[in-house]
Amino acid sequence: MPDAVDLEVVRQMLPETPYGKGVREIKAPMVLDINSCEGMLVRNPQDTAEWGIFYNGKANPERQRFTIAHELGHFILHRDQRQSFNCDKESVYSGADTIRVIEREADDFASNLLMPGDLLREWISNQRIDLHFLSALAKRFQVSFEALCIRFIKFTTQRAILVYWDNGFVKYEWRSSSAVKTRARIRRTDDPQEPLPGTLAADSTVEQEWDGTEMSAAIWCPEEAPHMKLREFKHSYTTGDRVLTLLLLESAEPRSWDRSWQDGESFDSFDQFVSNGQLPVR
Incomplete structure (x- = not known):
């Protein structure tokens, strides 16, 4: 790399x-x-x-x-x-x-x-994703673990959801394009949302789960069929009041009624900056 x-x-x-x-x-x-x-x-x-x-x-x-x-x-x-x-x-x-x-x-x-998108896309392709791997990428890019996880969500082809919990409530939810296409989102039961029963996020005895635990996707996502599975990962920060949850779902076909996923990606400011040359690395 x-x-x-x-x-x-x-x-x-x-x-x-x-x-x-x-x-x-x-x-x-x-x-x-x-x-x-x-x-x-x-x-x-x-x-x-x-x-x-x-x-x-x-x-x-x-x-x-x-x-x-x-x-x-x-x-x-x-x-x-x-x-x-x-x-x-x-x-x-x-x-x-x-x-x-x-x-x-x-x-x-x-x-x-x-975290250049072409490099990240190359590094995560054909890789079994877990928090050990994403942490290693964060160190390689010299960025925070959270920033890397958010970036991963943007560029992964997998159905993935990242949830950030602050003092026991959802602060944000990021979904990959594949998750959006298939209408995968976390179940909403409260406002503000608390961790769902039966999940690692709700289990205070589990501080870290970097290898992932398999469970029914329907526990997290109401639109998922009962046979669908996901892997839940959990990272608790040292202060104990902040938690990152990463959900990796099995593949599924896009919902036929949802055409928003067909919109192309925008050409962002950074792409414009580097389109004429290579980034310096060390």
């Missing part, structure tokens, strides 16, 4: 590309000691040809790396709109509409930069 994308090379090369027109230098990332701020991209008011990147020095290395990639996304996508970008933890959720849009675009760019 190739190694992780070298963000230092990306940073240094950008001013020499059309994406860095009018910029002489992007300064090496510097620590920003503001707890509420994950990162910043700032234009030097004394030298408009110079930009600087800042990141939260208290974040773990994977988060710092994602933040730097996020700020590079702002540089490529948004620097003509603003002179500075202050990226706090809540902007993507509770900021003004324009702020939410550009923060999500920068997040998407960072995900694509750090």
Whole structure:
């Protein structure tokens, strides 16, 4: 496998590309000691040809790396709109509409930069997936386990569902395209949703299940036939209040009445950035 994308090379090369027109230098990332701020991209008011990147020095290395990639996304996508970008933890959720849009675009760019889809698709093809394998990929890409799992959901051809639990309630549910095509989704019994009886997610005595436990898919997904099976995986974080559930379902044909799955994938900002060349790796 190739190694992780070298963000230092990306940073240094950008001013020499059309994406860095009018910029002489992007300064090496510097620590920003503001707890509420994950990162910043700032234009030097004394030298408009110079930009600087800042990141939260208290974040773990994977988060710092994602933040730097996020700020590079702002540089490529948004620097003509603003002179500075202050990226706090809540902007993507509770900021003004324009702020939410550009923060999500920068997040998407960072995900694509750090975990290129063509590589991920190649690495997961014809592999028996478990959390050991996905954890190894996260380390190879130098990203968080959660970020890798979300990325896996986007690119896997399997029917897969990822559920993130926060303090015993669903925070988000991500479904692969195959899961969407076959209308596979978790059963909703509460609002907010709690773990379903008979699942590992609901079993407090099981903290980790990285190899997967087979069970009837109907326990989780109401649209599934009784004979269908799935494998449930569970990862509990050290704090104990956050849990990731990964469900891998048996293959099934798309529902004939649901044509939304036929829509093609969009050509995202990162694809546009790299369409003319190779990513630097180390």
